[in-house]
Amino acid sequence: MATASAAVRRDWLVGYTMVAPVVLGSLAFVVLPLGMVVWYSLHEWNVLANTFTFVGAENYQRMASDPGLADALAATVWFSIGLVVVNIALALLLAVLLNQKLPGTTTFRTFFFSPVVVSLVAWTIVWSFLLQADGGINGFLEQAGVQGPNWLRHPTTAMIAVIIVQVFKNVGLNMILFLAALQGVPEELQEAARLDGAGAWRRFRSITLPLISPTILLVSIITIVGSLEVFAQIDVLTGGGPGNSTTVLVYYLYQQAFRFNEFGYASALAVLLFVIVLVLTLLQWQSRKRWVFHEV
Template identity: 50%
Template sequence: MEFADVKPEPAKAVVRKGKTNRLNKHEKWYGYLFISPMVIGYVVFLLIPIIAAFSMSFTNASLLHESEFIGLGNYKKAFTEDPLFWQTVGHTLYFSLGLIPLNLILALGLAVLLNRKLPFIGFFRTAIFTPVVTSIVVWSIVWKYIFATDNGLMNQLLKLIGITGPAWLYNMELAMPVVILVSVLKNVGLNMVIFLAALQDVPKMYYEAATIDGASKRRTFFSITLPMISPSLFLALILTLIGSLKVFSQIQVMTDGGPGTSTYVLVYYIYQQAFKIFEFGYASAIAFILFFLVLVLTIVQWNLRKRWVHHEQ
């Protein structure tokens, strides 16, 4: 497994005395000095802001006026008074649940196909990975162009076979599926490469044993390959899930939350509340709900991963 244990090496350093001892006294200060930029960064850009965001979520803070403490007012608003909040949560989950199976299954399928020594295999790997290194804004703009209502390529192709295509991005039912499709194609290469690495790590002898036992290809896949790469699968699942909860750019570029509010997702709503109308308090509350979700998922991931790593050893 690529994640070495978090435990540091034991302090067996001081073998010789004298010169090294004198240096060790300084070593402490060097240590603090070396970590200081990151520690300061952590405090200033992560710790204090997260605390500030948390406390802000109990106020009606805004860029435009003084803030007042309003207790759980923002959370109450989100959960009971603002139908858009629940819609937003729903759309986010829709995006996640639509994206994840597609992304993981496609990525795994491709990884299995690529995990063989054949001519041109490298080309396909590179090709499918290319969108990963392409700017999401560019990617979204091009797809928006392809899915344009009347003159977009997609509808022109449909017209060629005699079908009048729908207004893809101006349709409440279709806009989100289009965004999901575009997002899958953008990032499938990432998980594919992770799975490919995992597949290549599966010791050959297992397969050899399976062949001797006369196991079918299908059976080999489900009883050897899948369990062996399950840590990677799980890792990819969680990371993709966390990433999908934070989807923003493709939505902002392709649909701007529309049509109607049919593609409003959590981060888009945060962006709109915090940075367009400057309702910091309410935006912080929504952001904190997002943070809570991410936190739970991260903790689940860490715990389960530890178990798997031990299982492997």
């Protein structure tokens, strides 16, 4: 470093200048607010009563004995796992189908992508109609001779319904990412494998999947992080119920902050949420060496 020439130093300066906006922006709009959240989490803060009292780690101790939080964490785990698995599987399936260059591909692609641009409110409301006990879905099942469940009133089906509605809303984006990755897989490799007598499934597993594994990593990170932010859909569809079965962490946090006016405790939950996201991302990033085919 000490020996860096003037030219190299000039290059450094360009580098700092180029990253300056986003670095300063991150400091001001990400790191600083996060720091403030940590600070709030050490206080008991009732916005209405306008009390702001330093309580040390009390909010964190409270977490350990909060049964609501334990339920919320369990719901979050189920929700996130379900969402990521279903989302990625469906996105991959759609992308593979759309990559077959079938007639009508352009139209289908638009169909699958369209919910991404539709307003969340309209989307959730029409699904809440469809998921009623006597709604469109059960009407359809009845035609097929199946007695449909009362989707939003049983813990398991409510969770499934929330996941499915969320997947349909956003799977189009992941589908596009996979589609893009699939189009980057050289045809020649496929062709060579076909000549070697490899079947379609075999080719998919040993050529396509490894080649798009970096995209799978990125998509799963984005989806997991996104799954921890799902709020409005749960609010409209189940309101966190039945019981507490669909009260996920971010919904719980929102309740604490904006319904119960417990900003201090909500801030501590926010810190917990951040740590969870951070750890998950690090784990995924660490594990990439084992299953992601090639490195950047």
